[in-house]
Amino acid sequence: MSLTLFDSHCHIQDPDFDADREAVYQRARAQGVGLLVPGYSMATSYLAMEFAELHDEAYALIGVHPHDAKDVSEEDLTELRRWSDSPKVVGIGEIGLDYHYMNSPALRQQEVFLRQLELARELELPVSVHSRDAEPDTLELLDQVPGVQGVLHCFTGSEEFANQLLARGFYVSFAGPISFKNAHALRAVVSAVPKDRLLVETDAPYLSPAPWRGQRNEPLRVIRNAEVVAAQKNCTTKEVFSFTMSNTYNLFSRMPRK
Ligand SMILES: [Zn+2]
Numbered sequence: 001m002s003l004t005l006f007d008s009h010c011h012i013q014d015p016d017f018d019a020d021r022e023a024v025y026q027r028a029r030a031q032g033v034g035l036l037v038p039g040y041s042m043a044t045s046y047l048a049m050e051f052a053e054l055h056d057e058a059y060a061l062i063g064v065h066p067h068d069a070k071d072v073s074e075e076d077l078t079e080l081r082r083w084s085d086s087p088k089v090v091g092i093g094e095i096g097l098d099y100h101y102m103n104s105p106a107l108r109q110q111e112v113f114l115r116q117l118e119l120a121r122e123l124e125l126p127v128s129v130h131s132r133d134a135e136p137d138t139l140e141l142l143d144q145v146p147g148v149q150g151v152l153h154c155f156t157g158s159e160e161f162a163n164q165l166l167a168r169g170f171y172v173s174f175a176g177p178i179s180f181k182n183a184h185a186l187r188a189v190v191s192a193v194p195k196d197r198l199l200v201e202t203d204a205p206y207l208s209p210a211p212w213r214g215q216r217n218e219p220l221r222v223i224r225n226a227e228v229v230a231a232q233k234n235c236t237t238k239e240v241f242s243f244t245m246s247n248t249y250n251l252f253s254r255m256p257r258k
Contacts, residue, residue: 003057003258004032005241006248007222008173009094009128009153009201012037012058013047016205016216021051028219029057035219036201036252038093038128038153040065042076045083052088059255060086061093061128069104069112077115084123090254092120093128094153097141100132110141117145126251128153129170135161142168151251154203159189166197171251173199176209176217179228190232195243199251200225 007028012035017024028035037052038061039045045062052060062083064072083089095116097109104112120127127150131138135157142148151171155162162172172193178186190198202208202225204217209224223237226244230237249257 002032003034003245005200005222005226006034006036006245007202007204007219008036008151008199008244008248009038009175010035010204010217010219010222011040011044011048011206012204012219013039013044013051014205017218024218024220025055025058028222031220031223033219033222034058036061036090036128036248038091039063040094041068041071042079045080049083049086049089053086058088059090059252060088061091062089063092063095063116063127064112065094065130066096066098066109066113067101067103069109072112072115077119080116080119081123084125087254089125090252091126091128091150092116092123094130095127096130097134097138098130098132099134099137106137110137113141114144117141117148120150121145121148125254126150130154131157135164139164139168142170149251151199153201154207155189156186157189159185159192162189162193166193171197171199171247173201174225174229175201175203176207176213176221176225178225178232179209180213181210187228187232190229195233196247198229198244199247200229200240200244
């Protein structure tokens with residue numbers, strides 16, 4: 001089946017899928033769902049790349065999450081540069097700032113985020129950015145490396161933050177939280193983001209949309225998130241498939257258009 005929709009951010013390389021990874025991929029493929037698989041550490045970046053190389057409709061992003069910023073070495077950055085030679089590596093991610101969990105010191109997170117933004121600019125690859133409780137610093141660091149294209153993944157922030165990202169040419173990607181019962185403010189952001197700047201994702205194995213909240217998530221459920229977007233945009237789900245597909249291809253332009 002040809003592709004109809006991209007899950008623009010899912011971690012199918014995660015240990016949660018060790019028992020049935022292939023079946024999870026095939027379930028998504030059978031419904032025309034392609035996968036963008038970001039790493040969050042060196043090891044999971046390598047696994048993302050390996051998975052993408054073995055699966056037609058999967059592509060990898062490589063990078064280190066702010067949680068693991070404390071462990072990043074100069075050699076790791078050199079390794080990421082080398083891995084980016086793979087044609088299945090289409091972006092740098094997920095990278096960013098997380099001041100909620102603070103698993104790495106804030107200054108170290110900023111330094112590693114900046115270095116990976118610079119790497120993305122050097123390689124002319126887009127970035128997938130994670131930002132939690134760190135909106136002003138995220139924008140400030142993006143401004144330090146102008147010219148980098150990217151997406152703010154699993155957006156759960158304020159409308160003002162979305163507007164700031166859009167003003168910088170960024171895309172905004174929505175995951176399961178837009179389907180949660182009390183997420184009225186977040187759904188208002190979905191309505192406000194223009195159709196040509198909006199992506200959908202699952203962030204699987206996390207953040208299953210309603211009515212599966214709390215269960216392990218999987219890429220196929222990106223369809224549910226597209227349905228919620230359609231309701232907010234007063235358009236058909238098919239239309240959401242179509243505009244998010246072209247947005248994904250436009251941003252991750254190393255992917256061959258099919
Ligand atoms: Zn993620």
